[in-house]
Amino acid sequence: MKFSMSEAWRDATAMMSANREVMLIVAGIFFLLPSLVMGLMMPGLQESMMADPENAQAMVLDLYSSWWWLLLLVLLAQLVGYLGLLALLRDSSRPTVGEALSAGLRGLLPALGFYLLLGVGFALIGIVVVALIRIGVSPALAVIAALLCAVILVYVMVKLSLGLAVIAIDKVSNPITAMARSWQLTKGNSFRLFLFYLLLVLVYFVISIVAGVIVGALVLAVGTDTALLVNAVISGLLGAVLTMVIVAVIAAIHRQLSGPSAAAVSETFE
Numbered sequence: 001m002k003f004s005m006s007e008a009w010r011d012a013t014a015m016m017s018a019n020r021e022v023m024l025i026v027a028g029i030f031f032l033l034p035s036l037v038m039g040l041m042m043p044g045l046q047e048s049m050m051a052d053p054e055n056a057q058a059m060v061l062d063l064y065s066s067w068w069w070l071l072l073l074v075l076l077a078q079l080v081g082y083l084g085l086l087a088l089l090r091d092s093s094r095p096t097v098g099e100a101l102s103a104g105l106r107g108l109l110p111a112l113g114f115y116l117l118l119g120v121g122f123a124l125i126g127i128v129v130v131a132l133i134r135i136g137v138s139p140a141l142a143v144i145a146a147l148l149c150a151v152i153l154v155y156v157m158v159k160l161s162l163g164l165a166v167i168a169i170d171k172v173s174n175p176i177t178a179m180a181r182s183w184q185l186t187k188g189n190s191f192r193l194f195l196f197y198l199l200l201v202l203v204y205f206v207i208s209i210v211a212g213v214i215v216g217a218l219v220l221a222v223g224t225d226t227a228l229l230v231n232a233v234i235s236g237l238l239g240a241v242l243t244m245v246i247v248a249v250i251a252a253i254h255r256q257l258s259g260p261s262a263a264a265v266s267e268t269f270e
Contacts, residue, residue, distance in 0.1 A: 001188075001189075001256070001257060002188070002189065002192070003189035003192045003193060003196075003253070003256065003257065004256065005192065005195070005196045005199075007252075007256060008196065008249060008252045008253050008256055009249070009252070010252075011251075011252035011255060011256065012245070012248035012249045012251070012252040013248070015089045015248050015251060015252060016244060016245075016248045019088055019089060022088060022095075022096070022097055022100065023085060023088070023089075023244055025097050026081050026084055026085055026088070026097060026100060026101070027081070027085075027240040027241075027243060027244050028240065029081070030077050030078055030080060030081025030082075030084070031078055031081055031236070031239055031240040031243050031244075032236045032237060032239070032240040033236075034073070034074040034077050034078060035074075035232070035235060035236035035239050035240070036232050036233065036236045037070075037074075038070060038071070038074050039231065039232030039235060039236065040229070040232050041067075041070060076108070078243070079104075079108060079111055079112070080101060080104040080105055080108055081101075081104060081243075082104070082164065082243065082247060083103065083104035083107040083108065083111060083164060083167065083168040084100040084101045084102075084103055084104030084105075084168075085100065085104075085243075085244070085247040085251075086164060086165050086168035086169055086247055086250065086251055087100055087103035087104065087107075087168045087169060088100040088103075089247065089248060089251040090169045090251050090254070090255065103168060104168070106171075107164075107167045107168045107171075107173075109173075110167045110172070110173045110174065110175050110178065111164055111167055111175075113175035114163050114164065114167065114175040114178055114179065116175075117175055117176070117179065118156075118160065121156070122153060122156075125149050125152060125153060126149070128145075128149065129142075129145055129146050129149050154194070155190065158186065158190050158193050158194050158197065159182065159183050159186050159190060160179055160182050160183065161182065161186070161193065161197070161250065161253075162181075162182040162185050162186060162250065162253065162254050162257070163175075163178045163179055163181075163182040164178075164250070165182075165250050165251060165253075165254040166178040166181045166182055166185075166254070169251070169254055170258075185254070185257045185258055186257065189257065193253070196249075196253075200245070200246070200249065204238075204242055207238065208238065211234050211235075211238060214234070215230060215231045215234060218230050
């Protein structure tokens with residue numbers, strides 16, 4: 001089946017419209033609130049790096065070593081929310097917030113296993129590049145190898161982009177099976193999916209730049225302390241909205257490539 005960008009976007013917007021109340025609640029609790037907490041509790045990393053660029057790497061390592069527990073909690077909360085939203089959007093019975101989050105919790109361990117396997121695979125590719133550089137290959141060959149690895153990484157990410165949807169919607173608990181299923185679903189549509197994802201990323205970057213200009217103007221107008229709060233709120237809102245859009249898009253792509261769920265899809269949009 002050939003992937004249709006317009007159909008996926010149409011389905012995604014329909015899903016968001018039909019489930020907007022529950023989506024807003026879940027996004028507020030699991031995406032906006034954690035982002036606000038992290039933005040207010042953690043020091044301004046970007047400002048510190050700009051003030052002392054020579055020690056930027058040390059600052060990043062120190063920040064992560066000091067706040068790893070907060071980053072972990074935020075990651076787990078957002079992962080549960082993400083899985084819960086995926087299950088919600090493809091469930092024609094219109095589940096409650098509690099039911100959606102219960103589905104997210106059930107998929108948490110498989111999702112962590114999925115990301116662990118993905119991380120190990122990416123690390124192995126990185127090791128290959130570093131090994132090529134250290135054995136003394138020519139700089140040109142090292143650059144070509146790095147570019148080739150980058151292409152492979154992007155390709156794999158596109159092929160496995162439906163992995164969490166398989167876990168949450170198809171209720172697959174084996175991460176390897178979820179990877180295989182995602183690979184199968186995206187077969188023959190990798191390039192179209194890549195273009196679709198790239199378009200969404202470009203739109204997000206444009207919106208982020210505009211938001212950055214607004215925050216910069218507010219810093220000059222109200223001072224740094226107030227601007228820190230405003231920046232945290234704007235960043236949290238952007239992140240929450242982006243996540244809702246991504247979840248809806250992934251759910252729509254999964255529906256298009258795998259077919260309707262067991263229940264009639266039309267019931268979801270009544």
